[in-house]
Amino acid sequence: MATITELKCAVRETLESRGVLDQLKARIRAEVFSALEQNTQPLRPQLSHENLLINELIREYLEFNKYKYSASVLAAESGQPEVPLDRQFLASELKVAEDATSKSVPLLYSLLSHFVNSDDGERKVFLRGSSHPPGPSTSTHRPED
Structure with a gap:
């Protein structure tokens, strides 16, 4: 032995x-x-409402595509709540109306599809900047009129 x-x-x-x-x-x-x-590091700053929604859109996408490790890292690093936000709440916050087809995929897919398949032709969508600037290290530029 x-x-x-x-x-x-x-x-x-x-x-x-x-x-x-x-x-x-x-x-x-x-x-x-x-x-x-x-x-030795200071505490992470509080998660803004906009970042919470953006992170949740990304998490839903990652989990749908079975990127479970990436989703767990996102949640841990961002300070996102462990329990995902309710899908209906997220759609409501984004002012998105869903049908049965759109509910079968992450909201990020539906949002992208809306803009890609939009029949606005050459007309561009005017996007507004965040109501809470990202921080001093990033700059925001206004589109030219």
Whole structure:
């Protein structure tokens, strides 16, 4: 029967040969640095209403396309609530009327489809800037009249 030392060596060699051991070490280092950094960083600013809606549109799209890891990272990094916003609430906030077909896909698809398939011809849609500027590091430009 193998001793514990032999078993440890066999497990270590197997993990090394698969490249898993180095990945685990790197992950542990990253988590340690993240934990240390987390204590020194200021708290995340409060999520604006607009960012909440935008993030929710993106999360719904990611989850629909089965990008579950991307969706979880978005929620964690943005401070988005863990429980997704209700679809009807989101549509109401965006002043969107839905039919049975549009309810089967994320709202982002429906919004894009509306603009791509719009029969306005050459007429451009005038977009307004945010009521809450993104911050000092980004600039906003007004379209020329």
